[in-house]
Amino acid sequence: MKNQFVRTNRLFLFSLKKDRLKILSWIFGSLTFIFIAIYAYVELYSDASERQLMAFAMSNPAMEAIFGPVIGGDNYTIGAMYSHTMTILTLCLFAIMSILLVVRNTRAEEEDGILELLRALPVGQLSHTSAALLLLLLSNVSLSLLTIGVIYPLGDISITLEGSILTGVIYGTIGLFFGVVALLMGQLTSNSRNAMIWSFGLLGIAYILRIIGDSNQSFLSWLSPLGLLYRTEPFVKNNWEPVISLLIATCLLLALALFLQQKRDVGAGLLAEKPGKRHATPSLKTTFGFAMRLLSTPLLIWLVGLVILGISYGSVIGDVEGMLKDNDLIKEMLALQSGANLVDQFLTIIIGLLSIFVTIPATQTLLRLKTEENKGRMDELLAGNRTRRGILGTFLWIAFLTSIVMQTGQLLAIGVSAVVMNFDVSILSVFKAGIAYLPAIWLVLGLTVFLYGCFPKFTNMVWGYLGFAFIVLYFSGLFDMPEWLMGLSSFYHIPQISQEPYHWGTALVLSGIAAGFSILGFLGFKQRDTNG
Structure with a gap:
């Protein structure tokens, strides 16, 4: 023994x-x-x-x-x-x-x-x-x-x-x-x-x-x-x-x-696996089909989890006002305004949190490329008629679609469950508050492309950035953070739709920064050797 x-x-x-x-x-x-x-x-x-x-x-x-x-x-x-x-x-x-x-x-x-x-x-x-x-x-x-x-x-x-x-x-x-x-x-x-x-x-x-x-x-x-x-x-x-x-x-x-x-x-x-198909489907010959084959199961699990989470929050949102209306301390911690609708403000914060959650599977989609590269399979992909730009672009496109689909799914879950519970919340207001966070998510995706393309050993830094964004979103009022520090989080710049109008300029700036990061990442990936 x-x-x-x-x-x-x-x-x-x-x-x-x-x-x-x-x-x-x-x-x-x-x-x-x-x-x-x-x-x-x-x-x-x-x-x-x-x-x-x-x-x-x-x-x-x-x-x-x-x-x-x-x-x-x-x-x-x-x-x-x-x-x-x-x-x-x-x-x-x-x-x-x-x-x-x-x-x-x-x-x-x-x-x-x-x-x-x-x-x-x-x-x-x-x-x-x-x-x-x-x-x-x-x-x-x-x-x-x-x-x-x-x-x-x-x-x-x-x-x-x-x-x-x-x-x-x-x-x-x-x-x-x-x-x-x-x-x-x-x-x-x-x-x-x-x-x-x-x-x-x-x-x-x-x-x-x-x-x-x-x-x-x-x-x-x-x-x-x-x-x-x-x-x-x-x-x-x-x-x-x-x-x-x-x-x-x-x-x-x-x-x-x-x-x-x-x-x-x-x-x-010990448990026998279900035998796969004898012949691969034609879609596997394409970069998009191959990527979806790798990513479909975890993305589906994430979607189900986010929908369940959305239903959970949507079903309790009506109880929030009773909990918050006389509690000045929570208002201070979450930076809520006493004169405005507390449910709408709290809903905006919850949607911000769930938007950070959406960023996780979207980012994991891009980082799957790093996994494939570390395991030595990137060279096999590049040995055919595929280009580096095409491979990275495909995974970025899937990550982009992932952010939209998952954000839409959880927003529907929140809005529908709140309406079913007869709470004073409209599905349209939920969508307005949630879609506003997409440019912030895309900036994180652009940062991931930049790190992977130019500094692949430091790609995990993106998780630290998401943790920082979470702290800014939830505890900025408690710790009295300086404006410049909070401004480093892309999620901080998203307005609360229930209290202020949506600024298209903010969305364009965040999207532009995301595009700039992505372009630099593509250029870096084209120039560097695989495996670092």
Whole structure:
């Protein structure tokens, strides 16, 4: 048995060196998210009456579906508020990080032939997987400890040491659980894409089970790992039993995953794939058809997810006015104007957030070119009669269409669900507010083309830019950011259609900058060598 783990330590150090920047980026982003939340709560909700007003406003089915049932509603302290509003969101964040980390270091490397090369060396059969698990453990333990170090010093008297430790522990526990789930899915499926789809699908099912269970207080919420850890209620009850239960389940799934790995061949999955067509369709001979073949499944999943998210927000938008009208602190944080329609203002901010979400799959469409190039398949494409300009232009065109289709889909979901719920919101007003964000999305796409064409090693900087845009959109009022700094975000320049007219000049300037970035990217891609 010991021989199966030979050289695990060396493979672990290699994986750590390879992924250190990605892990550090996740740690920085997660801690920034947690820091902003705890800082905002302490600064804005020092008054107990304001907190009780917030607890009352959040005690409705719509808000409970998003955040979970109110925790500590009778004495809604800073700790109770943080536990109530941040637990589910942060659990999902840690789960996403862990799924990506495990799939990238197991099934994806096996798919690329790296595992077969390693197996030719004197390493154990489970050494590669064990190294990935150690990396998963290190990432989640580090984030858990740093979370404790951020929450406890910044909080007030209600942010106890035990509650802070429990908060960090549940974050790490959910990361370990879904990391092991991703490892198990990697044994069942035969490629990294399906492993990713199944893992995120199970995360989505867990979220839906929690919503259904919380809505009628049924056992379904306990079947969801998200709902289970939510019952720990840090800073209120500090219940450790759900953590122990989920850790036991994690160990059982890990044992199953390691057992199944030894029962399958390298490169194969235990579940047989549906056989493909004997002959390729004529569309695969075109660059557009080939690109759509690569991108259609993830784009469809993104579209479904954004539509569901739009329906969720559209179905609760009518409850916003009651929550905000007497709460000056939230108005200050979100930079809302007291004299204007609060629902329209809040809707504009929500659409801005969802527009940032739309930018993610559109950007991933362009970055798929980098993946193909890193795997050595770009030269095969260029060996035919295709040009660099044609290939990059095709992917940019698909990204452009993706932004329009997904923005339209989620706007329809918001507008229709709000109308069905008989809220005072028109579909036309939703479309006006949402379409205005398209030039801001296109600027990000242009920046991505520029980085990929001229500086391919720095293309991941675009994700940092999106994170910055999110902070400007949501917390500019809280941190009193200078105008020049906020102006660096393309989303900052989009007017709130409900309060001010649309400026075509702004749209033209943003679109022009996007076009300029794209032209520079095309020129750079034409001149540089592939693979950097």
